[in-house]
Amino acid sequence: MSTTRPCSPGDRGPEPSGASGVSEEGAPSAAVPAGAAAPSGPSDGMRETGGRQIRRLALEGASGVVPLARDYTRQALYAWGWLPAATADQRAAAEDVLLVVSELVTNACLHAEGPDELVLTCDDKVIRLEVSDRGTGQPAPRTPHRAGRPGGHGMFIVQRLCLDWGVVRVPGRSGKTVWAELGAPA
Numbered sequence: 001m002s003t004t005r006p007c008s009p010g011d012r013g014p015e016p017s018g019a020s021g022v023s024e025e026g027a028p029s030a031a032v033p034a035g036a037a038a039p040s041g042p043s044d045g046m047r048e049t050g051g052r053q054i055r056r057l058a059l060e061g062a063s064g065v066v067p068l069a070r071d072y073t074r075q076a077l078y079a080w081g082w083l084p085a086a087t088a089d090q091r092a093a094a095e096d097v098l099l100v101v102s103e104l105v106t107n108a109c110l111h112a113e114g115p116d117e118l119v120l121t122c123d124d125k126v127i128r129l130e131v132s133d134r135g136t137g138q139p140a141p142r143t144p145h146r147a148g149r150p151g152g153h154g155m156f157i158v159q160r161l162c163l164d165w166g167v168v169r170v171p172g173r174s175g176k177t178v179w180a181e182l183g184a185p186a
Contacts, residue, residue, distance in 0.1 A: 059115040093185035103154040108133040134175040
């Protein structure tokens with residue numbers, strides 16, 4: 001799997017959810033106060049565009065960003081009908097999404113001066129998770145993967161659980177967006 005492709009093999013297009021800092025309409029993305037979950041409503045962090053639902057959470061400067069991101073993602077999963085799960089497979093799919101969010105946000109904390117924003121995009125088949133940060137590093141699974149050792153498992157977990165993942169960098173801007181896509185539960 002590529003870690004530098006700006007979009008998945010299905011060619012979902014260039015960062016429609018605003019990872020570039022520009023909304024789909026070309027206007028700058030609206031900021032949500034640091035550490036605050038975006039309130040509900042189409043104009044303030046949640047919106048629906050062409051069958052896709054998008055939610056944003058500003059994380060820059062917030063404390064406790066990993067549980068904050070997980071809680072925000074869990075709320076989105078309830079709103080999108082992934083939770084409560086009716087079957088074990090649906091429950092596992094939702095838990096995979098929460099684990100990947102935790103790993104991406106944790107990596108931004110450990111290796112990239114902290115996350116700036118979490119963007120969740122959901123359609124009927126795929127959920128896309130994006131974590132933006134100011135870091136210059138290139139995330140990659142550690143090789144060889146050493147399952148018995150502590151630490152170093154984050155991107156290995158992301159690679160194993162996701163349909164695809166990658167990194168987007170915008171020329172002339174510092175930082176990056178790490179994205180990952182998971183299939184919707186059956």
